[in-house]
Amino acid sequence: MLNNQGRPTQPAANDAGAMHATFTGNRALMQEEPLLFEIGRADVSGVDAPAPKAVASRLGAHARQGEIGLPGLSEPEAMRHYVRLSQKNYGIDTGLFPLGSCTMKHNPRLNEKMARLPGLGDIHPLQPVSTVQGALALMQELSRWLLAFTNMEAVALSPKAGAHGELCGMMAIKAAIAARGESATRTVVLVPDSAHGTNPATAALIGFSVKPVPARADGRVHIEDVTPLLGPDVAAIMLTNPNTCGLFESQIQDIADAVHAAGGYFYCDGANFNAIVGKIRPGDLGVDAMHINLHKTFSTPHGGGGPGAGPVVLSKRLAAYAPVPFVTRDGERLTLVEHADGESFGRMTAFHGQMGMYARALSYMLSHGADGCRQASEDAVLNANYIRACLADVMSQPFGERPCMHEALFDDHWLKDTGVTTLDVAKAMIDEGYHPMTIYFPLVAHGAMLIEPTESESKASLDLFIATMRDLAFAAKRGDVERFSGAPYHAPRRRLDETRAARAPVLKWTAPAPIEPAQKAAE
Amino acid sequence: MRYLPLTDADRQAMLARIGVDHIDALFADAPRDKLLAKPVDLPHARSEIEVERIIGRMAAQNVSASSAPFFVGAGAYKHHIPATVDHLIQRSEFLTSYTPYQPEIAQGTLQYLFEFQTQVAALTGMDVANASMYDGSTGAGEAVLMAHRVTRRNKAVLSGGLHPHYVDVVKTLSHMAGDEVVALRPDVSATEDILAAIDDSVSCVVVQTPDVFGNLRDLSAIAEKAHKHGALLIAVFTEAMSLGLVAPPGAMGADIVVGEGQSIGNGLNFGGPYVGLFAANQKYLRQMPGRLCGQTVDAEGKRGFVLTLSTREQHIRREKATSNICTNSGLCVLAFTIHLSLLGQTGLKRIAETNHANAVALAEMIEAEKIAGILNESFFNEFTIRVKGNAAAVIEKMAATGVMGGVPVSRLLPGAGLDDLIVVANTEVNTDEDRAAFVDALKGAL
Structure with missing residues (x-):
């Protein structure tokens, strides 16, 4: 076969290309990229700046002495450096990203555009409130939507991430307990074994002692396990719903009632709120505080690990303790309350929280509307159940054959005696072009694989994913172990040595020692 | 709905494959009487044009x-951001990726985190930096908790120049954590006696430079006395750009440095999202909060990067995490490191x-x-002026003439008796015309 330039289109030997390494280490589009410090130079800058005015310095005795030690890149070099780095990353826009509990749904670019409007992206948190009335209106509108979806009394917008929202909610609970004069006695927080690690970490951070609630064989928290733990020492329970196994806590109302009857509060971890928006309102279930991850449920981009946003909705019992700042209306004018007096427990962060995320989340909500948000939740649940149903015969489910919410949990029972582990399956998925699901979490399922497809996937995309997972399952069961144990083979990097990274941490680049003259001569 | 790929036919086929006849069968574990029969009482889906109109109207009300x-400064600063920065951070592979838990397909994120840590260490003059905090203020809170872990004490002394x-x-x-805080009185001209507050019961001293009033402070004597008493010096900055010109905290004996990184690469965004910089001495590494990226090799011996020392973190340690x-x-x-x-x-x-x-x-x-008195002996790009009359009213009058003159101190410290002070910031974006307009507006407002 010759192409239209008269050249052969078939290599002489079909596999020759795969065998030899390239001189550069590059593999066509997959480019090796040195560190910034290896390509930058101290005297180069990619920013042209006019010479500063000549003035008499007022730095006093505080001027920096010596070099900073930061290289610069010209603009073309910088562009190429970061584009090449980006090409080593997998994103939602690359392919299906079924990372359970993380909700990797589509990030609409309209939301980016809205957040970058100069009237939102280029305003200062401390400029006169008379010049930011629209920003305050946006915060109020976002609050209105969050309260309508949750049927709660108040919302604290400022927490900067989910865990920060947990901290906010638990601080409100602590403040309420102090106001009741029970600080010395109500010191215990109940946390199920299946909870996110942030729950016990948050409770402990502000001085609560954590008491675990055992997980049941059906993946849920049972009222019979909670009741014996309740007493005058219990401040709150932290319960995730839908829970980390992807299941709706079916006894949630009974648990809420029992905790309230014992004088405690119900903190709901709202990490999985995306499964129930417009279907169920947490306020109808007895929740006192719940954080909402705007970066999950309302699709503000995950950005490689942040920034997120974690507003907290509060019940009537806790609303008065909300942190500053918050927006209030004073006749025609909106104002910001920036200083805690009365019962507010204080301040979580400088300024007013993640405005950039508020704008994106509101843009998402306005686009979807009440009907679209409800449909999104239904589709997320439908997609997860479709995957569950289509893989049920080749993979194993820890809690039996039953519907899940927005994510399907499998364990590693189906890999028994194959020599393949959950980690191996994840790495083999990388070779197939998928981001792996969440693995080894929740801890209550052995070798857990938590698959969250989200509502952003088409049926065709799900079918292809399901076929791939079935192929992998059959390969594992027929003993094709190498496909798994050495995977990934085709990623920018093979498996990385994490033990070595932790044993002798190298956390920054250091210039290589100059070569000694004697050594140089020897070369 | 433009974001939802499933058609009604798909939905029906999928329900059939699952073996149920209605979507609500999948919500069977939820209390039947609490399941909403229809969407909540909010507007329905809108087109892009409509959403742009609604949010555009809100944006247009702001200056x-x-x-x-x-x-306007006092903790957030208007700087110029090269066009390259915002283009690159919107690359799909950066924007829509997750925390790099699968390092083989997240080397892009991991490498820039490693480069960022190196840059922050160099900029602050410290041994190690983490992969960032939410912002400077929450970083300061975490630094105090870290100092308590290191010293096994629980009293923090906060300078009156701290934001x-x-x-x-x-x-x-x-x-909330049951720890003690001694906050010194607001210190407009950097004359407070921090040294007097340091004794053997103190865990850490938190000092900001440039401070919230713009003063540059030498931390060396504070570091020396703190160390003599077994306490740590936590140095704070809110203007990262200052580190291009002023002595870094690491050169003055700081043990932990936290700062707001917004000034480099990040827009004002009405206060967030921002980026907290966090650096420390090597010996306190294992008490540091937050993520760390470390260098390693892959199965073929090639250099690569991973998140490391995660045994400090909540997903492993739960209630015992740092x-x-x-x-x-x-x-x-990413925006910071590109800029x-x-x-x-x-x-x-x-x-x-x-x-x-x-x-x-x-x-x-x-x-x-x-027209006003300048209170600073020294400053970087921000100083405090004393005006005749109420500073907040002066700022409002200036705003009415189209000049954003600064931050009245009373906005940050109401009731502190500092109602005649304004913190004024000046960056590379301000022109001679801007400054002339400032002077005119201030004259007119007095």
């Missing part, structure tokens, strides 16, 4: 920093010099016109 002579919001964040966290933090400020880190890579030390120094020169130029104009 953006680029549209006016702009001198009042940072003071409030530390106080709130400390109060912090409850589960994220960093990834995309803001700083473009600047390099040469560009950073140059822009920092321009900031300082512009601030000095404005100070000279104010002094020449004798």
